Structure formats: C-alpha cells, structure tokens
C-alpha cells in the first residue's frame with residue numbers, strides 16, 4: 001500500500017486571493033500534489049479579498065502616486081511604477097491562461113476596464129503630477145495617459161468630485177482609460193473551485 005494517499009504536499013493557511021492564486025498555480029504545475037487549505041471563516045474570500053473590503057483597483061501604477069517617488073534633486077524615480085505595472089500584466093496573462101483553458105468561464109464577473117484617475121490640488125502637487133505625467137506617458141506601459149489643469153476638462157472627467165468645488169486654487173488630474181477594476185472576492189471564489 002502506498003503512503004502517498006495520506007501525504008499532503010502543501011498546506012495553505014487562509015482562503016483569500018493569495019492562497020487561491022498560489023493553489024491554482026501549484027495545481028497547474030504539479031497536478032499530482034495534494035493541497036489542503038485551512039480557513040477559519042465559513043467561506044473563501046470573506047476577509048481582505050472580499051469585494052466589500054477592498055477598492056478593487058488593479059494596481060498598475062496608473063493612478064497610485066506613491067509608486068513614483070520624488071528624489072532629492074527633484075527628478076522622479078519611476079522604476080517601482082514600471083515594476084508594479086509589469087507585475088499586473090503578468091497577473092492578466094495568468095487570468096487569460098485560465099480563461100483560455102476553460103478554468104474560468106465568466107471573466108466579466110471579476111474583471112472589467114475602468115479609467116484610472118489621479119486628482120491633486122495646490123501648486124506643489126500640481127507640479128508633481130505634471131512631472132509624473134511627463135515621466136510616464138512616453139513609456140508604452142502608460143500609453144494614453146492624459147493630463148489636464150483645465151477645470152472644464154476635469155468637470156468632464158470627474159463630474160461628482162468637481163461639483164461645487166473651488167477652482168480658484170491650482171488643480172490637476174491625470175486620466176488613463178486602460179485601467180482595470182478587479183473583483184478579488186469573485187476571483188477568489190472562482191479559483192477556489194478549480
């Protein structure tokens with residue numbers, strides 16, 4: 001009799017998006033491994049990964065200002081923005097693989113296009129956003145990123161945010177249509193059934 005039946009190769013603690021993703025990768029790479037998942041709540045994807053508990057932004061540095069750090073000489077370091085964007089492209093490739101191999105059937109239930117915007121106020125922040133746009137917009141990963149300081153354009157881009165707002169101070173925004181909205185809760189639940 002083989003001992004194999006009683007062997008667990010991998011134990012994953014917690015059934016959030018991280019375990020669901022790692023478990024799916026391992027299952028694809030080593031289908032004969034036995035994987036056990038332990039979750040203290042009643043279902044997968046109930047904690048941080050749940051759709052009610054995070055913003056659902058597909059982080060690709062399109063709108064997250066903290067990924068472009070201003071150096072002491074005033075120039076911008078965009079290396080982290082590029083790295084994060086490349087990592088998100090890898091996630092998208094993985095999800096495409098799952099769809100193409102019929103492991104996920106309804107991608108529209110967890111992923112959709114959504115413009116990503118950054119809004120700033122005050123002279124210093126406007127200068128920063130302009131510099132960020134100049135530094136990123138020539139890179140193919142950030143192609144199509146628009147920049148505006150014009151209140152009328154910002155009213156079109158952000159109608160609710162601009163309603164009744166004081167436009168006498170300097171304001172600016174960037175907008176890029178290739179942003180992504182991800183329902184990590186739905187994705188966790190889908191991956192947990194593979």
Ligand SMILES: Cc1cc2nc3c(=O)[nH]c(=O)nc-3n(C[C@H](O)[C@H](O)[C@H](O)COP(=O)(O)OP(=O)(O)OC[C@H]3O[C@@H](n4cnc5c(N)ncnc54)[C@H](O)[C@@H]3O)c2cc1C
Pocket residue numbers: 013014015016017018019038039040041044045046047048049050053054055056057058059184
């Ligand atoms: C307010 C907020 C907004 C966010 N916005 C974004 C966003 O826009 N974009 C983005 O990419 N990320 C966002 N995040 C981050 C993202 O939600 C998390 O990085 C991600 O969900 C973490 O996944 P996880 O699997 O590590 O954790 P979780 O989804 O929290 O899963 C961990 C699981 O482990 C279980 N667990 C814990 N301890 C034990 C134990 N001892 N035994 C058994 N089970 C256990 C928990 O019950 C839980 O189900 C946001 C997070 C927050 C809080």
